[in-house]
Amino acid sequence: MIAADAAIADLRRRFRQRAFEDAAEIERLAEGLEAAAPDVGTREYVRRVAHKLAGAAGTFGFASIGDCAAQLEDMAVSPETDAEVAEACRTVAVQIRGAITADIS
Amino acid sequence: MPPDNGKSAEHFLPGVSALNARITRPPEEPKTVWVIGTRERDREIAALLSNLGYEALCGIDGWSRPETARLHRAFAAVVGADLPGAFEVTRVIATARPVILVTRDDSFPLRLSAARAGAAAVLLDPVDMVEMAAWLQEFVAPTNPPLSVLIVDDDELLAATYAVGLEQAGFTATVITEAENVLEEMASASADLVLLDIDMPGADGMEVAQVIRQSRHNLSTPIVFISAERSADVHQQARRLGGDDFIVKPTQLAELAATVRLRAERAVALKRVMERDSLTGLLNHAPFKNRLAFELEHCQRTGSDLTLGMIDIDAFKTVNDSFGHLAGDRVLQTLAHSLVAGLRRIDIVGRYGGEEFGVILLDTPPETGLNVFDKLRGRFSALRIVAGGSRIAVTFSVGVAGGGRVGTGAEVLIAAADRALYAAKQGGRNKVVVDQG
Numbered sequence: 001m002i003a004a005d006a007a008i009a010d011l012r013r014r015f016r017q018r019a020f021e022d023a024a025e026i027e028r029l030a031e032g033l034e035a036a037a038p039d040v041g042t043r044e045y046v047r048r049v050a051h052k053l054a055g056a057a058g059t060f061g062f063a064s065i066g067d068c069a070a071q072l073e074d075m076a077v078s079p080e081t082d083a084e085v086a087e088a089c090r091t092v093a094v095q096i097r098g099a100i101t102a103d104i105s
Numbered sequence: 106m107p108p109d110n111g112k113s114a115e116h117f118l119p120g121v122s123a124l125n126a127r128i129t130r131p132p133e134e135p136k137t138v139w140v141i142g143t144r145e146r147d148r149e150i151a152a153l154l155s156n157l158g159y160e161a162l163c164g165i166d167g168w169s170r171p172e173t174a175r176l177h178r179a180f181a182a183v184v185g186a187d188l189p190g191a192f193e194v195t196r197v198i199a200t201a202r203p204v205i206l207v208t209r210d211d212s213f214p215l216r217l218s219a220a221r222a223g224a225a226a227v228l229l230d231p232v233d234m235v236e237m238a239a240w241l242q243e244f245v246a247p248t249n250p251p252l253s254v255l256i257v258d259d260d261e262l263l264a265a266t267y268a269v270g271l272e273q274a275g276f277t278a279t280v281i282t283e284a285e286n287v288l289e290e291m292a293s294a295s296a297d298l299v300l301l302d303i304d305m306p307g308a309d310g311m312e313v314a315q316v317i318r319q320s321r322h323n324l325s326t327p328i329v330f331i332s333a334e335r336s337a338d339v340h341q342q343a344r345r346l347g348g349d350d351f352i353v354k355p356t357q358l359a360e361l362a363a364t365v366r367l368r369a370e371r372a373v374a375l376k377r378v379m380e381r382d383s384l385t386g387l388l389n390h391a392p393f394k395n396r397l398a399f400e401l402e403h404c405q406r407t408g409s410d411l412t413l414g415m416i417d418i419d420a421f422k423t424v425n426d427s428f429g430h431l432a433g434d435r436v437l438q439t440l441a442h443s444l445v446a447g448l449r450r451i452d453i454v455g456r457y458g459g460e461e462f463g464v465i466l467l468d469t470p471p472e473t474g475l476n477v478f479d480k481l482r483g484r485f486s487a488l489r490i491v492a493g494g495s496r497i498a499v500t501f502s503v504g505v506a507g508g509g510r511v512g513t514g515a516e517v518l519i520a521a522a523d524r525a526l527y528a529a530k531q532g533g534r535n536k537v538v539v540d541q542g
Contacts, residue, residue, distance in 0.1 A: 004273040011266045018262065051304060055333030056263045058355020066355050070333070 015060045016100050022053055023096040030089035033082040047076035065099050068092050139179035142188025156484045157238050158447030181244045192222040199223030203244045238442035252369040253277045255296035257287055259305040270358030284308035298369040303332035311346045318347040325376055327368045382456045385441035393455025393463050398515040400465055401508055412466040412474030412507050415522040419500045419534040421460040432492035436499050439490050447481045471507030471539050478503045478537045500535035
C-alpha cells in the first residue's frame, strides 16, 4: 500500500511537470493562432493537447484544470474565431500554472 | 468387479522411484482433515477421506496442546453432531477452520443450531461421499488467480496511474502505449479484460476493438473503453463495435477498479461455464487439449517434464446397465473428485469424453507419473460408491505417456497415452501402463 502511494505520488509529480510543459505548449499555439496566417492544423493541435489534459487532470486531482481544458477542447472545434481560441488558450495556460503552483505550495 | 491385481510401480522400481518422486515432483501441502466425535463412524469417515486423497486426524481429548496442533495441521474439520458439546466444539473450530457437521437428525432446529455455531456445511449420516468431497474441494480450492487487465492508452502517465490503482485493488496490470502492439500482447498473455483508450494517435480505440474482436480467441474478453470523449453518439458507437462498457475520463481510481472488477469477474465466470463440464466441473475436451498444447510448449521452453494420463472407467456400460444412469453419473462425479483431491493444485484434470478423463501432471517424468496414477487407481478401486441403495465398486485403467523436453505435440502425446490405455485394457483392466514409445 505504501509502495503504491509512493508510486502515485511520483506519477502525480510527473503530471505536474508535464502540465507546466502543456501550459507553455498551449501558449505557443496561441501565438501561432494570432499570426497573420495560422497553420491549418493548429486548432486540431490545440484540441489534442486539451483533450489529453482533460482526460488526465481529474485523475491526478486537478478537476479545475480538467474542466477548463475540456472547454478549450470544445472551443477548438467550434466556429469561434482563431483570435478567440487564442485568448482561451492563454486563459487556460494561466489557470494550469495557478492550480499546479497552489498544489505544490 | 476385478480385485486389485495391478502391481504397484514400487514393485518394479523399489526405492528409486520414491526418491525420484521426491526430487522431481514438488509435493502439495498435506490435505489434512480433523475428524471429531462421529464415534464408531470416525474410522469409516477417515477411510473415506483417505480414499478421496485427504489425510484424516481423529479424535479429541479435551482442549489442550494436541488439539491446537491438530487444528493447525488440518484445513477443515468434520464434527459429529452426537458428540456431547458438538456445537460448542464447532463454534471454537469454526473461528479458524471450516467445519462440516455430520448428523442423523435432519431437522430445522438442528440446522439452525449448526448455522449459529458457524458450521460451513451440514451432511446427513450416512455421509454422501460426493457431497463431502465437493465441500472439501471448495475449502481447499485454489484462491483465484488475480484478474489481469491490459491497459491501452497513449498517455503513459495516465496508463501507469491506472496500473498502480488496479494493482492496489488486487489486479495484475500490463500497459501498452502503442495500439499496434495490442494483438501481440493479447496472444502472449491472456488478459481477462482490456481497458482501451479511444482517442489515440495512429489507431483509433474503436478500430483497435474491431481488430481484437476479429480473433475468435478474444471474442469473450471484455473491452471497456475509457475516454475523455463526452459525446453520447461516440459512446453508442463504441458499444456497437464490441465495447462492453464505457468509462468517462477523468476517472477516480476506486471507481475504475470497481467497474473493471464487475466486468472481469462476469467474463471469467462465463468462460468457466463455457469451458467446464457441468456434471463434474472439469475442463471439457477442447479446453483440455488446448491446455495440453500450451503446457507442452511451456515444457519445451523450460526443459521440464510433463506426464499425460488417459483414464477410462472399466466396464462403465455395466454400471449404467445394472444400476442406472444416475448411478453412472455418481461414479463419474466421484472419480472427478477423487482425481482432483488426490492430485496437486497445479495438475490439470479434464473430462475428455464420456467415461474417459485426462490428467496432466506438470514437472513429472512418466516413471513418477506411473506411481501417482497407480496410487489414484488403488484408492479409487477401494471406494464403494453409494447410489440408489447399492454400494458399487468400480475400477479404472490408465495409459501414461511422457512428453515435454522432446517437443512432442498434443495429438501425438494423446495417441501415445491412448495406445498405453488400450494395452492396459487388454492386460486385464484396473492397471496403469506406460507407453514405451
